[in-house]
Amino acid sequence: MENLALALSLLADPYVLGVILAASLFGLFVGAIPGLTATMATALLVPVTFFMPPVPAVAAIVSCTAMAIFSGDIPGALLRMPGTPASAAYTDEAYAMTKKGQAELVLGAGLVFSAIGGIFGTIVLVTAAPMLAEVALNFSSFEYFWLVLLGLTCAVFIASDRPLKGFVALLLGLLLATVGLNNPAAHPRFTFGSDALLGGISFIPMMIGMFAVSEVLRFVVSDRQGPLTLAQERIGNVFKGQWTLIRQYPLAILRGSGVGTLIGALPGAGADIAAWISYAISKKFSRTPEKFGTGHVEGVVESGAANNGALSGAWIPALVFGIPGDSITAIAIGVLYLKGMNPGPTIFLNHPENIYAVFIVFFLANVLMIPLGLMAIKLYKQILRVPRRVLMPVILSFCMVGAFAINNTAFDIGVMLTAGVVAFLMERNGFPIAPVILGVVLGGMFEENFANSMIKAEGNWLAFFERPIAGTLGVVTLLVWLSPLAVRGWRRRRAPA
Amino acid sequence: MKLHDGLIAALLIAFAVAILLTVRDFPPMPGQSFGPALFPTLIAVALILSGVLLGVGGLRSGRSQPVLQLDAWVRSPRLLLDFCLAVGAVLFYILFSEALGYLIAAPLALLAFLIATGTRAIVAVPAALLVPLLIHYIFYTLLRVPLPWGLLTDFAW
Numbered sequence: 001m002e003n004l005a006l007a008l009s010l011l012a013d014p015y016v017l018g019v020i021l022a023a024s025l026f027g028l029f030v031g032a033i034p035g036l037t038a039t040m041a042t043a044l045l046v047p048v049t050f051f052m053p054p055v056p057a058v059a060a061i062v063s064c065t066a067m068a069i070f071s072g073d074i075p076g077a078l079l080r081m082p083g084t085p086a087s088a089a090y091t092d093e094a095y096a097m098t099k100k101g102q103a104e105l106v107l108g109a110g111l112v113f114s115a116i117g118g119i120f121g122t123i124v125l126v127t128a129a130p131m132l133a134e135v136a137l138n139f140s141s142f143e144y145f146w147l148v149l150l151g152l153t154c155a156v157f158i159a160s161d162r163p164l165k166g167f168v169a170l171l172l173g174l175l176l177a178t179v180g181l182n183n184p185a186a187h188p189r190f191t192f193g194s195d196a197l198l199g200g201i202s203f204i205p206m207m208i209g210m211f212a213v214s215e216v217l218r219f220v221v222s223d224r225q226g227p228l229t230l231a232q233e234r235i236g237n238v239f240k241g242q243w244t245l246i247r248q249y250p251l252a253i254l255r256g257s258g259v260g261t262l263i264g265a266l267p268g269a270g271a272d273i274a275a276w277i278s279y280a281i282s283k284k285f286s287r288t289p290e291k292f293g294t295g296h297v298e299g300v301v302e303s304g305a306a307n308n309g310a311l312s313g314a315w316i317p318a319l320v321f322g323i324p325g326d327s328i329t330a331i332a333i334g335v336l337y338l339k340g341m342n343p344g345p346t347i348f349l350n351h352p353e354n355i356y357a358v359f360i361v362f363f364l365a366n367v368l369m370i371p372l373g374l375m376a377i378k379l380y381k382q383i384l385r386v387p388r389r390v391l392m393p394v395i396l397s398f399c400m401v402g403a404f405a406i407n408n409t410a411f412d413i414g415v416m417l418t419a420g421v422v423a424f425l426m427e428r429n430g431f432p433i434a435p436v437i438l439g440v441v442l443g444g445m446f447e448e449n450f451a452n453s454m455i456k457a458e459g460n461w462l463a464f465f466e467r468p469i470a471g472t473l474g475v476v477t478l479l480v481w482l483s484p485l486a487v488r489g490w491r492r493r494r495a496p497a
Numbered sequence: 498m499k500l501h502d503g504l505i506a507a508l509l510i511a512f513a514v515a516i517l518l519t520v521r522d523f524p525p526m527p528g529q530s531f532g533p534a535l536f537p538t539l540i541a542v543a544l545i546l547s548g549v550l551l552g553v554g555g556l557r558s559g560r561s562q563p564v565l566q567l568d569a570w571v572r573s574p575r576l577l578l579d580f581c582l583a584v585g586a587v588l589f590y591i592l593f594s595e596a597l598g599y600l601i602a603a604p605l606a607l608l609a610f611l612i613a614t615g616t617r618a619i620v621a622v623p624a625a626l627l628v629p630l631l632i633h634y635i636f637y638t639l640l641r642v643p644l645p646w647g648l649l650t651d652f653a654w
Contacts (some may be wrong), residue, residue: 051640164554168509168547175516175540183528187533190519213587220583220613221570390620393610396583396626397603400590401632405642417587428568429499447536454531480607 004016007356011364016056020361023060024067024368028376031068033391034081034220034228035219038068038271038311039327042258043211044395046204046335047402054339055357059406061332062358063365066118070273070369073378077103078230078380086271086307089279096295098231108238109245110304111373113253117305118366120257121264121312126359130350132320135469136345137213141452142464144321146473151323153480155268155435156243161485165431173439174446182444184451189431196411203334203440205403205412206419210433211327212399213420218427221390228384235377245301252282252302260306264313268438270326271307271314277443278306312362319343319355499566502555506548513544563602574609585609598647603629 001265010016030041042063049057077092077098087094097106139147152174156166179190180200191197246253256278263274271353281291282302292299315332322343324330336343337375347355377382403416423433457463465471500508523534528529555562570576586609594602604625611621636642646653 017539048635099552164547164550168551171540171544171547175537175544178537178540183533183536185524185533187523188512189523189533189537214612217583218579221568221576224615229651244574249575253649336547387616387620389616390611390624392614393607393616394624396587396610396634397628400587400603400606401636401642401644403598404644405636405640408643410594413587417584417591425498450536451531 003352003356006353007360010055010353010357011059011360016059019052019056020059020364020368022064023064024365024372025490027064027067028071028372029383031071031083032066032074032376032380033386033388034075034079034083034393035388036395037211037215038065038072039211039331040215041065041068042328042331043204043208044398044402046207046331047405049335050204050338050406053355054341054351055271055361056184057335057339058332058341058354058358059361061328061335062361063368064464065311065328066114066308066362066365067369067372067376069311070111071372073114073304074107074377074380077106077110078232079228080178080231081228084272086275086310087273088272089303090300093279093293093295093299095231096293097297097300097365099361100153100295102295102297103232104238105241105245105297107235107377108240108242109300111238111303111370111377112242112246113256113301114308115369116253116367116492117257118256118308118312118369119363120305121261122359122362122366124261124309124452125312125316125362129316129320132316133345133348136320139345139469140467141449141456142470143450143466143473144445145453145464146477147321148442148449150473150477150480151267151317151321152435152438152442152446153477154266155438157480157483158263158269158273159267162430166435169426169431169433170435170439173436174443175439176206176436177443178447184448192353196409201440202403202407202415203330204406205416206438206440207331207334208403209416209419210423210437212395213416214423214427214433214460216392216399217420217424219388224389230381230384234353235380236259238374238377245297249298249301250296252285253305255281255285256302256305257309260303260336261313262307263291263306264325265316266308267317267323267325268434269310270328270434271310274310275303275307278303278425301424308366314360319347321433322445324438327434330441333441345445498568498571499560499564501564504551504564506552506555509548509551510545513541513548514545516541553585562595579615582609583613586613594647595645596647598635599644600629601647603632 030036042061045060049060056494068084069086072087073094075081075406076087077094080091080095082088082091094106097103151152152170156163156170179197181188181198182200183189188198224298259278259281260274263269263277264271279299279302282299285291286292286298310326314329317323317325318329318333320334324333333343341347341351341354399416400413402414404410406412426433453464465474520537523532525532552617569582586606590602590606607628608621608625611625633644637644
């Protein structure tokens, strides 16, 4: 209780509230512009949060991303272009509704159910994280080894439609994590005599490259058609009819929020995948599946709640185990370490007031979303006036300074550029980026727990399965790895000879 | 620029072999059966295995696919030039920002970016002059990042 009071006093600071407001507006803007993603918004924020105390730094990321995932719905409904990948699942549906004259209803549904999904995810986060942390306090290197391996496995099998390419991306990430002195033997690996690489490849410049520079490059080589035209310019009252929707689809809202939170909590799979899965579930269980795709609000309600739920869910493993639930929390974990708020079960013991403050920010951001989101909808025509061909170069200039600012070295701008070009080429060839990030974030932890476990086990492999939780996690991990073989065998047997 | 899966597989395997050759020189950890070479070795072996799987899959399904499929932008001289201009301007900034100073190198780089996205000069030139000043104010004055002054050291504030 006293922690809660302390947390509230941390937030009552006008500076912190100002940061939350500014980050929210930034998130709404970035999300509303097609081609700029919520992850990119986070990567661009980090160089600035780098200079803030821990609570406002994390608050900025939380509020910015919550707003961006909502405002990605706006261009979906009005331009038929998802503002962020998380809205892609229902962009066609939303646009079809606008064409039927229901722009207000679909925009309002996006707003209201984003907030509901976000609040649901936050409640799960606030309840589940401390309970999990309690259990995790007893974890040894064996449990952590399997937990990390399970996380990496999820990233490969859930987050990519071609697991083999996802696996290669993961291996490249793990390899990047080995660069430098940071290994159990403190031997400089793959530094090629460069002092700049002794500390490893700087994480934040790499993120800026992969999520911001690659988008700018994609824009440069696109055909860059002229000004975008809105399907409907004047937007009326978006809250009309939302109450009816809540009463009409209570189960869908609950299911969307729940499934979204769960998918978000799985490492590597974030808001975009949550929305796709929830849209599919909604269609499957709908009483009127034939209406999907023709401008029917049901799927938008369910997956709109899911993507914001996923955003909160992703923080559960990130805070409790240091295992990111999506690419946004992967960046956030980097920020937590920089700020001395090291993720792990002890985060609830060392500075509980900071964590409670972050939890309150989650609620605050999802409530603030309603008035600010309404403003973004009303001002959308003006937001769209900002020409992307000027915006993208400005972002690139900002990226260069942001990458420099972390360690004050031009070498990191080189890291950023290389990461940007590599990510650009990888995406084009069907290799997902999220597993790379997960590999980089978890590589060190993976190797360390593997080494510690090996030392404890004295070469006895069975020791990895002897403790009950470690054994269960181990078996689950192995089953996931074996599942493609099982599926193939089953298909072969079913196939006519 | 889309490469044939078979070609990607060959590149991955070559890369993994290079890693295996590099880690041969890593010293073992005294008293332990594994050292700094173990983890990279495991990664390299996994890369070779996935390379083989990718290559077999690619050769089986993608026989008709060209080895190197050039995207529209690579074949369009203008877009290719734009791409090179954007990447080149970042490289220029990396190499010369220290010597020239932020307030000289950044406007030049931004101007190049703006040309690369096809912005008209009447917008591009003022933007290239004003935006770096704003970024400089945020990072140098407010956040105290030591952006280089270079040639302008005498005028530093």
